[in-house]
Amino acid sequence: MPNTVVEINNLVKRYKELIALDNFSLKINEGEVFGLLGPNGSGKTTTINCMLSLLAYDKGEIKLFGEKMTPNKREIKSKIGIVSQNVAVFDELTVYENVEYFCGLYIKDKKLRKQYVDEALEFVDIMDFKKFYPKKLSGGLLRRLNIACGIAHKPELIIFDEPTVAVDPQSRNKILEGIEELNKKGATIIYTSHYMEEVEQLCNHILIMDKGKKIAEGTSDELKGMIKNTESVVVNVRHLKDNAIEDIKKLHHVYDVKYMNNILTIKCSGGKHNITHVAEYFEQSNLDYDRIYSELPTLNDVFLEITGKELRDKE
Amino acid sequence: MFLNVFINRLKINLRNKEAIGWSLIFSLALGTLFYCAFNSIYENAKSTEVKVAVIESDESFANFNMTDMLKELEYEDGTKMLDITEADYDEAVKLLKASKDDENEIKGAIDLRDMEDIRLILPGEKQVESAAFRSSGGIEESVLASIVSVFRQYSAIIVETIKSNPANIENVMATFEDETNELVKSRSISGENKDPYVSYFYSLMTMMAMMAAMAGAAVVESGQANQSAAGARVDASPVSKGVYLIAGLLAAIVVQVSITLIGLCYLVYGLKINFGGDLAYVFITAVLATILGISLGFFVYQFTGISKKARENIVMTIIIGGGFLSGLMIANMKTIVEMHCPIVNRINPSAVITDAFYALNMYGVGDRYYKAMAYIVGLTIVFIVSGLIMSRRKSYASL
Known part of the structure; x- marks a missing residue:
């Protein structure tokens, strides 16, 4: 039986009167590519932020790698990589320096870090741009840099929060192929998107959410089997x-x-x-x-x- | 991890051309502007021999001739500080009255008749007891006031020695003559700076130090999930928040202190502004003031419950408002605050920095200067420690 990597039970998050997450639960097993699908504002990013203990929640429980997640759980954090919706890099650092900087927050050994950074740059295919500053990169390359920063330290759980927003089709395909490869190498993936085609192509388990609630969950075929239309x-x-x-x-x-x-x-x-x-x-x-x-x-x-x-x- | 954060934050700070450019342009341009505005007055004021009447005591005081000491006082370039006319009280008053109509006449009279109460009499028979009086009437009066202040201090020691331990008076006098000569020289020439316009440059240094607050704010912004996307990445990483912030603060300090030192060097060596006092202390004060500025931004930006705009406004209010209250815009504002709400002068960063420069300028390195520096260091520690405590691992109410 596969290990449970993420377990969320009855999560409630309120922003004053607005209920962003309404008794939301999910379970993600090791090795899965888990798709979190929902329209804008459905609570996908809120779920991710609560999961990472960046966002405080009102009720519920979050366990990562079998342990309750809190802001102080450094060991758990060291196993996670995040590729956020917004490109999270420093404009004053070059492509290489950005990846090295963020990788350095996880990996102390300088030699190993260099190896990991090189591998990450090769992986997202931006080695040729390693001396470029982010402002000189196209949207697609910037997204790939964002991914390199999130995966360089070889995390066991990688969270991709809408990584293909405003990306050209060529870069989008490269990103999706990369995610598949990371999964093949053993990483558990959480992929949030409102692009159903991507989720369908990539994910072996999908949860559809709306207004902070889970509305359906299963494989792509299972989900389609739930409706009248064939x-x-x-x-x-x-x-x-x-x-x-x-x-x-x-x-x-x-x-x-x-x-x-x-x-x-x-x-x-x-x-x-x-x-x-x-x-x-x-x-x-x-x-x-x-x-x-x-x-x-x-x-x-x-x-x-x-x-x-x-x-x-x-x- | 510390080194990784420190080196990269250093790169980020150094490559932030906009921030560095503005900080440098602010100091260099404003410094040059002040220099151009005050230069002619400043040049004329250099090494002015001040005409003064000295009202002597009929009898020498324990063989201690103050008039002789006054005659020996000279500026660094060898120019005599005082052009002395010896007179009795009535003659001195006459001369003072005449000086109202003739600018070449005496600028004041030093009354040495009572060793326990040495006084400076200015035209209009205004009597001045303390060097805390900062001449509004001109550079000459300022020089005279500072001399009288030093002489009052030492005569008090001599009188006290005569009363309590007369046997020791010769030793005290011997030490005193040497020390007085040196002290009066150093304080009149450099410690108590005769150039009243230097206070504008001190104000400039204070503003530069306070503007460094934005560098402290940037450290916080770069490491908190609710401030920036990169901050979320840092917050989600296993790096210790304390390590991250301290490394970031150090990087900010290195860059901002360098900017301050470049600005100060330009003023001192480029524009040849006489900052008075021991120059090393001017530099030390500027460095610690800059660190206080950084720590202010670091502290205010830890209030994560309020919007970024609100935090920006708070920092700018403290810088501008604090600058106003510390007298950077209206000369006697600090005194007014001291009279009505002295605590503001203790906790207002601009006020404590201004006070340190003022103490250095007026009294040289001494108790008042050390007290002002203690406030600077104290406030810095409070801001940084509070900031670090507030930043401890936490989840945010919203991102």
Whole structure:
């Protein structure tokens, strides 16, 4: 049975009248890539800050590596690496000096520290920029520096708090690949994001939260299995007959049909050949369409179905 | 870990061009401005031979001739300090009256008739007993006041010796003649600085020291989760908070003290400002004052329950408001505060720094100077220790 690295029980955090965490609980096992998914303001970062004892909480218990976490637990802190949402580096230090400085807060031995710093810079692929000052780096490189500062000391538990916000797709992929590699090397990962695709790609256990509460938890498939929707058939069609929507609703496994901006979305629950049935209907009804395709449910669908709202604002 | 933090904080401080630039520009530019404004007056004031009437006692006092001693007083460049006219009281008063209309006449009269009550009489028959009187009438009066102050102190010792242990009077006199000569010289020439405009440069040094508060604040900001993202990283690390802050403070002290010393060297060796007193003590005072400034910022920024803006405002209020109350803007403000609320002068960092410079300027190295320095060191210790206690590992109510 894997060791529990993080255990949070009934955590309550209030900001005056606002309840940021409402009896929130979670458990993370060693070696997991644990995704904390939720819209902005759902309590992800608050959870992380409470976990690190940076933020005081009103009620509940937090155990890291089997021990109760307090601000004085240096031994526990030495096993944790954080990659915060905001880039946490000093503008007056070069790339190399920044990583060395933060690594030096964990590793006393100078020789070992140098080795770790070099490895971290290689890992995030910014060795070529080691003499650059942060202000000279692009957004993506800055994020990679932020990661290097958080992982250089080779922590057992690494917390990534929205590390890909405002990052170009190329850098984002590099970051995600790096996180996978860190996990393969044995680190337990906590990954918070409101990008469901990233969480789905990366995490083997996902917790969806909203308004400080856990709303669902499990693997990606388990979460998708919790909702009615199993497949959405999407048809790009310019003209639809008056009674078409009602006819389609009558098709087997179909439970919801929406037509907007020339896009017909047919939601199905169960069944294996829903797209074939829809295509047959269009052919039999002599209806022209530009494109037809099938979409499997996403975590956004899970979130939408449970909370009635989108996981993130339309961008 | 200490060394790692110290070296990197040193780099951060040294590479913060904006902060260093402003600190240096402030001292160099304002110093140059003061110099240009006061230079002509300052140059004219150098080595002025002060015309004075001396009202002698009819009989010598234990073979101790004060008039002779007064005649021997001279500036560092060999110029005589006093141009003495010996006179009786009535003649001296006449001369003083005449001096009202003629600038070349005597600037005061030293009344030596009563050894227990040596007095300085200024035009208008204003009698001055203490050198704490800082001449508002001019440099010459200031020189005279400081001389009379020293003579009053020593004559009191002689009188006391005659009363309590007359057998020892010869030894006392022998020591006294040598010491008096040296002391009067050093105090008149350098200790009690004849240049009243030097106080503006002391004010400048005080402001420079107080502005170092922002460097102390930066140390706190860099290590607390609720202050900066980098602070969160430091707070989440296993590094001891005490070690981190002390290393950061030391780095700030090294850089800020260097800035202060560069500024002071520019004033002393570049602009050739006569800071009076023992120059080494001027430097020591400036260094300790800078450390007090840093510790002030360090202390105020530990109040994590209030916003950053509020903390900034508190520091600036203490610097500007404290500067005002210590007389950096209005000359007699410190005296007014001393009369109505003396505790403010003990806890106001600007006031204790100003007092140290003032004591050094007026009385040289002595009890008053040491007392002022004790306040500087005391306040620094209180600020740093309180700051360290307040910073102990804690979770914040909000980030």
